[in-house]
Amino acid sequence: MILGLVILSALGADVLSPHDPLAVEANxxxxxxxxxxxxxxxxxxxxILSRMLFGGRLSLVTGIISVSFALIIGVPMGILxxxxxxxxxRLIMRVADLMLTFPGIxxxxxxxxxxxxxxxxxxxxxxxxASPTYARVVRATTLxxxxxxxxxxxxALGCSxxxxxxxxxxxxxxxxxxxxxxLGVAGAMISAAALSFLGLGAQPPxxxxxxxxxxxxSYLRVAWWMTAFPGLAIMVTVLAINLLGDxxxxxxxxxxxx
Amino acid sequence: xxAYIAKRLLLTIPTMFAIxxxxxxxxxxxxGDPAIIFAGDRNVTPERLAVVRxxxxxxxxxxxxxxxxxxxxxxxxxxxxxxxxxxxxxxxxNRISSSAELAMAAFALxxxxxxxxxxxxxxxxxxxxxxxxxxxxxxxxxMPIFWLASMLIFVFAISLGWFPVTxxxxxxxxxxxALALGLISSATLARLVRSSVLxxxxxxxxxxxxxxxxxxxxxxxxxxxxxxxIPVITVMGLQFGTLLSGAVxxxxxxxxxxxxxxxIDAILIKDxxxxxxxxxxxxxxxxxxNLLVDVSYALLDPRIRFD
Numbered sequence: 001m002i003l004g005l006v007i008l009s010a011l012g013a014d015v016l017s018p019h020d021p022l023a024v025e026a027n028x029x030x031x032x033x034x035x036x037x038x039x040x041x042x043x044x045x046x047x048i049l050s051r052m053l054f055g056g057r058l059s060l061v062t063g064i065i066s067v068s069f070a071l072i073i074g075v076p077m078g079i080l081x082x083x084x085x086x087x088x089x090r091l092i093m094r095v096a097d098l099m100l101t102f103p104g105i106x107x108x109x110x111x112x113x114x115x116x117x118x119x120x121x122x123x124x125x126x127x128x129x130a131s132p133t134y135a136r137v138v139r140a141t142t143l144x145x146x147x148x149x150x151x152x153x154x155x156a157l158g159c160s161x162x163x164x165x166x167x168x169x170x171x172x173x174x175x176x177x178x179x180x181x182x183l184g185v186a187g188a189m190i191s192a193a194a195l196s197f198l199g200l201g202a203q204p205p206x207x208x209x210x211x212x213x214x215x216x217x218s219y220l221r222v223a224w225w226m227t228a229f230p231g232l233a234i235m236v237t238v239l240a241i242n243l244l245g246d247x248x249x250x251x252x253x254x255x256x257x258x
Numbered sequence: 259x260x261a262y263i264a265k266r267l268l269l270t271i272p273t274m275f276a277i278x279x280x281x282x283x284x285x286x287x288x289x290g291d292p293a294i295i296f297a298g299d300r301n302v303t304p305e306r307l308a309v310v311r312x313x314x315x316x317x318x319x320x321x322x323x324x325x326x327x328x329x330x331x332x333x334x335x336x337x338x339x340x341x342x343x344x345x346x347x348x349x350x351x352n353r354i355s356s357s358a359e360l361a362m363a364a365f366a367l368x369x370x371x372x373x374x375x376x377x378x379x380x381x382x383x384x385x386x387x388x389x390x391x392x393x394x395x396x397x398x399x400x401m402p403i404f405w406l407a408s409m410l411i412f413v414f415a416i417s418l419g420w421f422p423v424t425x426x427x428x429x430x431x432x433x434x435x436a437l438a439l440g441l442i443s444s445a446t447l448a449r450l451v452r453s454s455v456l457x458x459x460x461x462x463x464x465x466x467x468x469x470x471x472x473x474x475x476x477x478x479x480x481x482x483x484x485x486x487x488i489p490v491i492t493v494m495g496l497q498f499g500t501l502l503s504g505a506v507x508x509x510x511x512x513x514x515x516x517x518x519x520x521x522i523d524a525i526l527i528k529d530x531x532x533x534x535x536x537x538x539x540x541x542x543x544x545x546x547x548n549l550l551v552d553v554s555y556a557l558l559d560p561r562i563r564f565d
Contacts, residue, residue, distance in 0.1 A: 098273075098276050098277075098280070101273060101276075101277060101541060101544065101545055101548075102277075102537075102541055102544070103498075103499025103500065103502045103503050103540065103541070103544045105503045105506070106502070106503050106506075106537060106540060106541065109503075109506070109521065109522075109525060109537075110280075110281075110284060110533070110537055112525065113284070113525040113528070113530075113533050114284055114287050114288050117525075117526075186400065190402050193402055193404075194402065194403070194404060194507055197402075197404045197507065198506075198507065198510060198522050199522075199526055200522075200525060200526070210402070210404070213402075213404060213405060213408065214404075217408060217511070227405070227408045227409070227412070228409065228412075230405075231402060231404075231405030231408065231409065232405075234402050234405060235397070235400050235401050235402065235405065236400075238400035238401075238402075239396065239397060239400035242396060242399060242400050243396070246396075
């Protein structure tokens with residue numbers, strides 16, 4: 001079930017090119033309802049389905065890139081913090097805590113406010129605001145592994161510190177990171193879509209799913225399909241990713257099976 | 259225990275200062291000269307810029323500016339909106355009640371629904387109730403708020419005409435937004451409550467209690483719940499944060515005159531004094547909520563008191 005849904009959403013995004021004419025902005029027809037075009041058209045006559053398909057690519061990529069940012073920032077923070085301890089640890093953790101004191105998308109909002117509205121900035125913003133969580137997890141695993149015997153052994157063999165960190169500790173942090181990362185992509189997609197919805201992320205005419213929803217909002221009375229379908233797409237994709245993440249978590253941590 | 263509370267209280271003070279520092283730096287982190295932002299238009303003469311700079315005190319060292327900023331806040335002056343020239347404090351004051359009622363309604367809904375669903379799912383595990391509730395939960399967690407809000411509007415306000423579409427004020431207008439905000443939160447809570455209760459139920463002391471012959475209900479109420487709720491309370495605190503940020507979206511969709519909408523509008527037109535003030539305010543509220551959570555932690559779990 002899990003895989004089925006995920007494959008569906010992944011394919012849905014990648015089978016774009018041949019599937020529909022790149023008629024993202026082609027025909028000038030005006031809002032015919034429902035079929036004719038499978039999901040209808042929007043005010044400028046653009047086919048919703050095509051926009052959705054392209055948007056799918058955008059949204060998925062956005063989610064993945066955002067999480068990548070978060071990982072790039074968070075993982076080194078966590079490892080350095082856990083490994084060196086002491087002042088570095090306290091300092092880094094204070095910064096992470098500070099970032100976490102901002103509720104939800106507030107931090108992302110602030111970053112976008114500073115950088116200006118654009119999809120790239122939205123990705124950066126979401127990535128930064130998600131990084132403390134990863135930092136924390138990585139730090140915890142690092143701390144746990146730091147005192148293990150094999151680290152001492154590696155040192156005795158003359159491994160440089162960097163090598164120890166990368167080759168030994170990092171792989172051990174993978175398991176929780178994979179789960180968090182997967183779920184993170186789902187969250188990042190929603191956050192990025194939310195930012196786009198508010199006009200702070202993807203700018204028109206980029207067909208990012210959140211932006212599509214925002215476009216549809218003004219015409220809710222007349223053309224409900226503009227809003228319904230992209231939103232459903234977001235939901236189904238995120239659902240699939242969440243299920244995948246849950247499945248991964250269960251698989252990687254037998255303790256949680258009840 | 260009092261010592262614990264006092265310690266936590268004291269810790270919030272540097273946190274709040276740190277937040278104010280971040281908020282203050284926001285203005286200066288923007289690429290470009292802050293003076294230009296304050297001056298407003300694009301074609302500012304250098305003389306005008308200099309005047310603005312002196313007026314807003316931007317020509318003084320950063321540290322001095324910061325101290326000034328904080329002292330002004332303590333006196334209740336958060337500056338004026340760059341566009342409407344209305345004191346920000348007043349703008350916030352106008353909108354607090356709208357946001358507050360939305361947040362509380364949504365929170366009440368989320369907490370009640372989430373806890374009930376979670377407990378019921380845990381107790382009747384693997385029955386259809388469990389499956390139904392968890393399906394609802396995982397769907398809810400995947401739903402984007404703005405989509406749910408729009409759909410709710412469409413179904414209940416436009417098609418069925420049961421509720422007004424937009425605007426603030428009045429119980430009538432509170433229903434749909436609170437539903438939108440609260441449902442998703444309740445989904446997260448339900449999942450957590452369920453797993454937490456299940457975990458506690460499998461602990462040895464429960465079996466002991468049962469074999470002692472205690473009535474099931476007593477076991478549940480006194481032992482299981484207290485323990486199960488520790489992580490739940492933390493998440494409820496976190497959820498409040500999500501609610502606060504979710505409120506931003508909900509208010510925009512429903513056009514409610516609350517602080518979230520104020521913030522978004524301000525960001526779109528780069529009205530920095532407003533942005534700073536709202537972010538500061540919301541973050542402080544969140545810090546306070548977390549403080550409450552921590553305190554209730556201590557009340558529930560004696561182990562924590564001896565930190």
